[in-house]
Amino acid sequence: MKLGNLVKDQWVEGSGDGTLLTSAVSGKPVAAISSEGLDFADMLHHARSVGGANLRRYTFHERGEMLKALAKYLMEHKKEFYALSTETGATRSDSWIDIDGGISTLFVFSGKGRREMPNDHVYLDGPPEYLSRNGTFVAQHICTPKLGAAVHINAFNFPCWGMLEKLAPTLLAGVPAIVKPASSTAYLTELMVRRILDSGILPDGALQLICGSVGDLFDHLNCQDTIAFTGSKNTAEFLQQHPRVVSESVAFTAETDSLNASILGPDAVPGTPEFELYIREVTREMTSKAGQKCTAIRRIIAPASIAGDVVTALSTALGEIRIGNPASKEVDMGALASPGQRDEVRGRVNELSHQAEIVYGGKDEFELVDADADKGCFFMPTLLHCEKPLTSKAVHSVEAFGPVSTVLPYENLDEAIELSRLGEGSLAGSIITNDNAVARELILGTAPYHGRMLVINRHCADESTGHGSPLPHLVHGGPGRAGGGEEMGGVRGVLHYMQRTAVQGSPETLTAIGNRWIRGSDQKRADVHPFRKTFEQIGVGDTLHTDEREITLDDIQHFADFTGDRFYAHTDEEAAARNPFFEGRVAHGYLIVSFAAGLFVDPDFGPVLANYGVDDLRFAKPVNYGDTLKVRLTCKQKTLRTGTGYGEVRWDTEVTNQDDEVVAQYDVLTMVATDEHWASVQ
DSSP states (O other), rough: OOOEEEEETTTEEEESOOOEEETTTTEEEEEOOTTTOOOOOHHHIIIIIIIEEEEEESSSHHHHHHHHHHHHHHHHHHHHHHHHHHTTTTTHHHHHIIIIIIHHHHHHHHHHHHSSSOSOEEEEEOOOEEEEEOOOOOEEEEEESSSSSSEEEOSSSSSSSSHHHHHHHHHTTTTOOOEEHHHGGGGHHHHHHHHHHHHHHOTTTTTEEEOOTTTGGGGGGGGOEEEESSSSSSHHHHHHOOOOOOOOOOOOOOOEEOEEEEEEOOTTTTTSSHHHHHHHHHHHHGGGGGGOOTTOOEEEEEEEEHHHHHHHHHHHHHTOOOBOOOOOOSSSSSSOHHHHHHHHHHHHHHHHTTTTTEOOOOOOOOBBOOOOOOSSSOOEEEEOSSSTTTTTTTGGGGOOOSSSSEEEEEHHHHHHHHHTTTTOEEEEEEOSSHHHHHHHHHHHHHHGGEEEEEEOTTTTTTTTTTTTTTOOOOEEEEGGOOOSSHHHHHTHHTTTTTEEEEEEEEEHHHHHHHTSOOBBBBBBEOOOGGGGGGGTTOOTTTEEOOEEEOOOOOHHHHHHHHHOOHHHHOOOOHHHHHHHOOOOOBOOOHHHHHHHHHHHHHOOOOOOOEEEEEEEEEEOOBBBBOEEEEEEEEEEEEEEEEEEEETEEEEEEEOTTSSEEEEEEEEEEEEEEEEEHHHOOO
């Protein structure tokens, strides 16, 4: 079977015989791959003119719903993904990381988009900036989808997750993608793309696939395009220097080589839970996906006094790993992805062995379960020990991308930090210690060289996701040799595919652009109480000005007695007067908020279903007894929760005193019924 290329929403075979792809387990042919004859310039044009235009018609919430629907659809078909994943050398647990992990990333970004982004086409980045004395000239940072295509170049080790973790934030941003998987495992990516197309969920042009070389694709990129690359550092540097990437300043994020380290704290001696955790964590990281993970532990940084114990314990644990056919339930570790990958790992181990001693593994012949060593790409877990890690360059620069790791002993924490830094930038690092002072010192010393750091001890181990698990909520990337890029990280990953623009103008203009009311913009005095309006009837800028209420000393005392909040500033005149902020007894801040609610709330049954929060509460000026309060309540922003019968309405709330001085500011969050829901409950 020749793999198809998804070009302009149609499956197209590349010309010629293509390159043969074989099973990592049996060596049998799986597919042929070719992208020869494709018009890459036309693919980019289709993505920009059709895919981008279609995606931008939808709001962030609607695109989030697409991701959710797509995730559900792929879950229904994951059995066939698992069956084909075996040919890549992956065990069932390896495939779970790749397939279920990738699909769950769609779910997470769907939720993030619907909870943390507006049901709109523009994302507001931060609060407005007031640029003038009278507030008539303001600025707002906005983010809008780039008008180009996202080119995703993925690695061989995670043919499903690698695609979906890039695709989720890209589509949520409203940008079309052209996906180029690594050739050796492209057959699994192609199958998943076929199912995505079958689902009919994504609009035309949103996704295209290249199985094979990218040809002259880079020659046609422009400043609106984005490149997200996962692979070797050398390839990343080559692509980053492409004349078109340079001249057009094409956004380029890279995830590359990473000699990740895990540090065992000096307190975690044999017999402690942390020592046992460390051995389990390193063993899992060395053998999961046959060590073919960009986050895998390559450098084992352990106290010199117990380095021998670490070697012994790891050798014992690795000796229990059963290697062979990943389809067998008896197997713990499958094969490397290809013969070329196996040969490369052998070569890297040979380089490392010049500066470190092989203390376990490193053999070409070893026992396999239900597999033939001559046909499959199997490699024995290999552990090395370097006695002088500070002066041995190879252990910090040569990555064997397989089940290989090296023990590096340290004498003190400063030395452990230095060893970690010698990796020159990593995607992920971990520290296993039950001493929080040690954890703090190691984190502060190593964090600048890492994209993600994990601290594990007996208290969090049971729920920990482990050293090597990138999560869609957190940034995935790292400095230096790790590529210097970031992916995922929730909304942070979405913004990578958007243009941040500072917009300046009047409050009214910026309110219209961002659909979020800005102070100084027009206020629309409501003809009826805004709490009597449905979600559709409320307009951004609708404003209620309340009556006044005087704050008495009895009010303050009663609130103190009723709530139990008898802080001296509210109950002791003399003590309050000694406070530099007050002249005597003052009202509780929460009394001000409570009385403000009493001034603006409409008590009758109405479209407002619930008050579910207060954001950004600040008390600007003390309120003394004898002061009078009034409230200005303005609809600041509306977000429809599609399909729920309600939407979120954010109210800008300002409490002022008798001198029109602001004493408190905050946002009130309410859930308000839609027309349809309100009609059904009356």
